[in-house]
Each structure stands twice: as C-alpha cells, then as structure tokens.
Amino acid sequence: METLPLLHAALLLAAAACFILHRLGKRLAHASDPRNWPAEPSVTIEDATFLRHVRESDWLPGVSIYDMLDAHGAAAGDKPVARHVPLNQVVALETEHFVGQLVWMARPTHSKTLEAAEYKYKWHFAKKARSWEIRIQGRFKSVPKGAMYAGIVLADFDYAYAPDMKARTMMKLIQPILEAALKQRMHLSWGSRGAEAEEEDAEKLCLVARMQGIDQMIVTPRGQTPPPIDSLIDKFGFRRNAMKKSAWEKEVTAVMSNLNTEDTYTFCLWGIARFTDLFDWTARGIIPGRSLSLGSFLGPWPARCTVFSIEDTEHGEPQRESRKRYILDLMVLSNAVENRQTAANVIDRYTYSDARLVRKETTCVACPATTCHVSAP
Numbered sequence: 001m002e003t004l005p006l007l008h009a010a011l012l013l014a015a016a017a018c019f020i021l022h023r024l025g026k027r028l029a030h031a032s033d034p035r036n037w038p039a040e041p042s043v044t045i046e047d048a049t050f051l052r053h054v055r056e057s058d059w060l061p062g063v064s065i066y067d068m069l070d071a072h073g074a075a076a077g078d079k080p081v082a083r084h085v086p087l088n089q090v091v092a093l094e095t096e097h098f099v100g101q102l103v104w105m106a107r108p109t110h111s112k113t114l115e116a117a118e119y120k121y122k123w124h125f126a127k128k129a130r131s132w133e134i135r136i137q138g139r140f141k142s143v144p145k146g147a148m149y150a151g152i153v154l155a156d157f158d159y160a161y162a163p164d165m166k167a168r169t170m171m172k173l174i175q176p177i178l179e180a181a182l183k184q185r186m187h188l189s190w191g192s193r194g195a196e197a198e199e200e201d202a203e204k205l206c207l208v209a210r211m212q213g214i215d216q217m218i219v220t221p222r223g224q225t226p227p228p229i230d231s232l233i234d235k236f237g238f239r240r241n242a243m244k245k246s247a248w249e250k251e252v253t254a255v256m257s258n259l260n261t262e263d264t265y266t267f268c269l270w271g272i273a274r275f276t277d278l279f280d281w282t283a284r285g286i287i288p289g290r291s292l293s294l295g296s297f298l299g300p301w302p303a304r305c306t307v308f309s310i311e312d313t314e315h316g317e318p319q320r321e322s323r324k325r326y327i328l329d330l331m332v333l334s335n336a337v338e339n340r341q342t343a344a345n346v347i348d349r350y351t352y353s354d355a356r357l358v359r360k361e362t363t364c365v366a367c368p369a370t371t372c373h374v375s376a377p
Contacts, residue, residue: 045343049352053084054335059108061336062087063278064343066352067102068304068329069095071155082350085330088120090230092356093138097309098327100138100264101358103230107131110279124232130273134305136328137229137266143259144309144325150269151186151208153306156331156346158299159197159205163190171297175207182271183245184213187315201322208306210315212252215240216268219255226264237266267307281334294334300341302333 045051053064065087071080073096085091090103107125108114125131171188179186191197191205211217218237220226227233240248259265275285282291294303307328310319333342 045340045347047347047352049354050343050347053086053352053354056086057335058087059110059114059279061110061279061334063281064333064335065104066331066350067091067093068155068331068350069093069326071350072326072329079349079351081353082331083353084355086355089355089357092358093136093328095141095327097141097144097325098138099141100136101229102134102136102328104330105133105135105230106278108279109277121230130270131276132273132278133268133270134328134330135229135266135268136307137226137264139264140259140261140327143261144327146309146311146313146323147315148211148256148307148309149187149208149319150211150214150267150307150328151206151305153204153206153208153304153308153329154191154298154301155204155304155329156349157191157205157301159191159193159202162193171207178207178272178275179209181275182209182213183240184209185315186213187319189318201320203318203320206319208319211256211267212249213271214267214269215271216266217252217255218266220264220266222262222264226266229266233266233268240271269305278332278334281336281339295339295342298342300339300345302331302342302346305330305332 050064054060057064065085066082067085068080068082070083074080083091085102085104087104087106090101093100093102105121105124107121108119109131124133168190175186175188186207186209188207189203189205192199192202196202216233216237216239218226218233227236238248238251243251255265276283276294277291280291281294283294283297284291305328306326308324308326310325311323313319313323331346333339333346335343
C-alpha cells in the first residue's frame with residue numbers, strides 16, 4: 001500500500017512538468033519554431049545538387065540527410081563534402097577509424113494513405129511503434145580509445161550567445177524523460193559560447209549517452225558473414241527492449257571492452273524514434289496530446305546524429321572536439337518549404353555530393369523477401 005502515495009506523487013509531478021513544458025514550449029516556439037518564421041521570398045536555395053536530392057526523394061515533404069564525416073578531416077578554409085544519404089537505401093560509410101555501411105530506415109508517417117500502402121521496409125515497421133531506425137555495420141580500422149557515445153551534437157549552430165533561462169529550464173525537464181526512455185544517464189552541454197566557441201577544441205551543444213543507450217548490437221566474428229544490414233535482424237545479437245537493464249548493460253560493457261579490428265559490428269538506434277517525426281519535424285509524446293516543433297530546440301539549424309569515441313574525458317566533463325573520433329555524423333534537416341531557412345543557413349558551408357550506393361542483389365534467408373539488397377564488401 002505504500003506504493004500508492006508514491007504513484008500519486010509521481011503522477012502529480014509528471015502533470016506539473018507537462019504543464020511547465022507546455023507553457024515554455026509556446027514561448028520558445030514564437031521565436032524559433034520554423035512555422036513562425038516569415039516567408040521571406042529572399043530565402044532561396046540555389047545549390048543544384050541539394051535541390052536535386054530533394055526532388056528525387058521518395059516522399060515529400062521529407063528530410064534531407066547527409067554524411068558529414070568529411071568535415072572532421074577538412075583543412076581550415078576548405079569546404080567539406082556533405083554526402084547524400086537517401087532514406088531507405090544502404091550507403092557506404094568510411095572514416096580513418098571505421099569502414100562499413102549504413103541505412104536510415106523510415107516509414108511515411110506524414111501520410112496515412114502512403115503508410116497504408118506498400119512501401120520499402122513495411123514488413124519491419126508494421127508492428128512497431130518506431131517511425132525510423134538507423135543501422136551501422138562495419139569494422140573498426142583502429143580500436144577506439146576512450147568511451148564511445150551516441151546522440152546529438154550540433155556542429156552547425158549560433159554559439160555567439162548564451163542560452164536563456166527558459167531554454168535551460170525546458171531542457172532540464174526534457175532530459176529526465178529521455179533518460180527514463182533510454183534507461184541511461186545522458187551528458188548535456190550547452191557548448192562553448194562567444195569567443196571560446198571559436199577555439200579548435202571548443203565543446204558543441206550536445207545531448208549524448210554512452211553506447212548502453214543504443215538499442216541493438218550484433219558482433220559477427222571474423223570469418224563469419226554478418227546479417228544483411230537492411231534485413232530482418234531482430235533475432236541476431238542482443239536488444240535493449242528484450243532484456244533486463246542489468247543484463248543489457250553487462251552485454252554492452254563486455255562488447256565495448258573487447259572492441260577489435262577483426263570482428264564486424266552492427267549498431268542499431270531507434271530509442272527516441274517514437275518521440276520524433278521526421279516528416280512533420282516535430283517531437284511527440286513529451287507533452288500528452290501535443291507536439292512540439294523540433295525548431296523549438298534547434299532553431300533554424302539542422303540536427304547532427306553522431307557516434308564517436310572520446311579520449312581522456314570522464315562522463316560529465318566537457319567533451320572537446322579535438323578529443324573525439326567520429327564513426328558517424330549525419331546532418332538531418334527538414335526539406336519542407338516552411339523550414340527552408342535551415343537549409344539556407346548551411347547551404348554555403350558544404351559541397352553537396354551524391355550518395356555512394358554499393359549494392360548487389362542476393363538471396364537472403366534472413367529477409368522476408370525472395371531477394372534483399374546487400375551492400376557489396
């Protein structure tokens with residue numbers, strides 16, 4: 001019977017948090033929600049490659065996704081390459097630390113008609129709450145040094161000013177909700193600001209968790225064939241939502257402690273997918289019955305989904321860019337007309353390039369289809 005008062009207290013606390021989020025969300029949205037930005041005719045996008053990628057999207061409006069790993073090796077003054085990552089297609093992934101492939105799978109949540117019809121990977125999403133999933137598969141070229149993290153790191157952002165109290169309060173309320181969903185502590189930093197943000201080792205605004213916060217891992221020993229990255233892999237490796245927290249953390253810790261350059265690793269991320277809708281560019285489920293534009297958190301800037309290792313840094317300490325080694329860095333932005341200011345803010349920073357699709361047809365017993373697409377070695 002002692003649990004009943006605690007339950008009541010928890011419900012009251014949750015209700016109060018939702019009320020505060022609702023009030024703060026409305027105030028913040030007035031300034032940063034893309035839907036409130038004026039429709040300035042002068043805001044135009046002239047990069048032909050970027051526009052072609054938008055036009056070639058299977059679903060519109062949608063999102064534009066780019067592999068930004070080249071930005072971490074570009075010399076000062078050079079224009080880094082942003083390589084296109086089409087939704088629902090396997091593309092090559094390679095850095096000086098990792099080589100493999102990735103796929104960003106998604107369902108057409110913006111259209112009930114499209115979602116009811118056949119679409120690629122419907123067999124995967126049909127009975128799941130998630131609206132998207134990221135999969136990475138490959139081998140390390142060198143063993144990562146330090147802890148590995150996954151989450152959001154905002155490389156493109158206005159760091160001239162300190163975040164205001166409203167934004168800080170809102171994030172303090174949101175962070176525990178995400179930590180409860182992932183069952184992991186997260187590292188939150190507002191990043192270096194002002195002149196400090198111009199330094200080489202400046203910390204970026206980030207909300208990240210250690211690899212215990214991802215959702216599935218598969219380790220394929222050397223000499224064995226890993227499951228195709230875009231096939232039915234639910235029964236391979238181990239999944240966070242199918243295990244007790246203690247067992248999951250034990251398995252992940254064992255994998256992270258024994259990373260090597262011979263085995264093939266498959267990492268899958270979808271934990272926050274039930275809270276975000278890429279096509280509407282909204283966050284859902286944070287406030288019951290209400291959605292918030294992602295612009296309330298990002299402003300007119302794209303999200304950057306990352307996986308990286310970092311040396312000589314304890315959890316909670318500043319995560320300096322010079323200490324990081326990225327194996328994934330995806331820039332994600334809405335390509336809806338009303339959000340075009342986001343694209344305008346970064347369009348001249350990068351050279352946009354086509355995807356590196358490396359695929360072949362093969363028969364696959366792991367996939368429901370007769371054949372499935374598998375990236376070439």
